[in-house]
Amino acid sequence: MLPHPPRQQSLAGKSSAPSSGLGVSPRSPGLERRRPSEELMPKTLEGQITMEKTPSYFVTREAPARIYSMSRATKLIVVVRDPVTRAISDYTQTLSKKPDIPTFESLTFKNRTTGLIDTSWSAVQIGIYAKHLDNWLQFFPMRQILFVSGERLISDPAGELGRVQDFLGLKRIITDKHFYFNQTKGFPCLKKAEGSSKPHCLGKTKGRTHPNIHPEVVQRLRDFYRPFNMKFYQMAGRVFGWDD
Numbered sequence: 294m295l296p297h298p299p300r301q302q303s304l305a306g307k308s309s310a311p312s313s314g315l316g317v318s319p320r321s322p323g324l325e326r327r328r329p330s331e332e333l334m335p336k337t338l339e340g341q342i343t344m345e346k347t348p349s350y351f352v353t354r355e356a357p358a359r360i361y362s363m364s365r366a367t368k369l370i371v372v373v374r375d376p377v378t379r380a381i382s383d384y385t386q387t388l389s390k391k392p393d394i395p396t397f398e399s400l401t402f403k404n405r406t407t408g409l410i411d412t413s414w415s416a417v418q419i420g421i422y423a424k425h426l427d428n429w430l431q432f433f434p435m436r437q438i439l440f441v442s443g444e445r446l447i448s449d450p451a452g453e454l455g456r457v458q459d460f461l462g463l464k465r466i467i468t469d470k471h472f473y474f475n476q477t478k479g480f481p482c483l484k485k486a487e488g489s490s491k492p493h494c495l496g497k498t499k500g501r502t503h504p505n506i507h508p509e510v511v512q513r514l515r516d517f518y519r520p521f522n523m524k525f526y527q528m529a530g531r532v533f534g535w536d537d
């Protein structure tokens with residue numbers, strides 16, 4: 294027998310495997326979190342929400358049809374950030390695992406002289422959000438998709454999570470009171486971790502220092518993404534302000 298379909302799905306970011314989420318999930322009543330890599334999706338009972346997080350789904354061509362055939366009522370949450378910063382972040386993550394890879398600049402351009410961008414490089418490709426969203430809209434209406442601003446998640450975590458809770462039809466349990474800004478980490482952290490009375494920040498792999506990229510390269514990428522960003526704002530019904 295197939296497991297009961299999850300009612301909620303979350304897709305964002307870089308990694309291709311299901312992962313434990315952003316670590317900011319004080320337990321809401323009825324919110325279950327499991328890792329499908331470890332066990333099958335559990336049955337979802339009345340009043341419960343089942344959640345799964347696989348960042349690469351957002352950019353996987355087959356994912357919308359597969360999720361739709363499992364449950365067309367699935368709600369989708371995607372964290373998006375400025376695609377230029379995202380590409381640099383993606384590169385930084387790869388570099389930390391494989392220090393011998395070519396420079397960011399050489400991977401970005403197909404032809405450095407003409408400034409032609411290599412759109413087949415995944416770090417560039419993933420940031421073309423409008424294109425990926427198009428795929429999802431073939432199956433799911435916009436009202437079932439929530440885009441969370443990666444920038445606001447840092448500057449106003451409670452505000453962004455307020456939107457998430459509303460979208461899921463949950464009471465606003467996570468508020469400003471749950472966060473503090475950790476100066477050392479340079480990011481918001483939880484005052485109390487789940488099931489503990491101690492503060493909790495995300496790990497060392499979140500919030501790494503990015504390498505300095507030549508401003509000309511950054512500008513060329515900004516110009517490249519601008520039209521896609523504009524299209525994306527229109528489709529998503531929210532201006533993320535990446536080109537201000």
Ligand SMILES: Nc1ncnc2c1ncn2[C@@H]1O[C@H](COP(=O)(O)OS(=O)(=O)O)[C@@H](OP(=O)(O)O)[C@H]1O
Pocket residue numbers: 305306307308312348381382383385443446447480481482494495498499500501
């Ligand atoms: N509170 C808090 N603490 C630390 N980091 C935070 C936080 N909120 C958002 N971020 C941003 O999350 C980025 C890492 O998320 P990833 O996209 O790599 O996650 S995942 O691998 O897809 O699970 C990470 O990107 P980098 O700065 O490039 O490391 C952060 O900018």
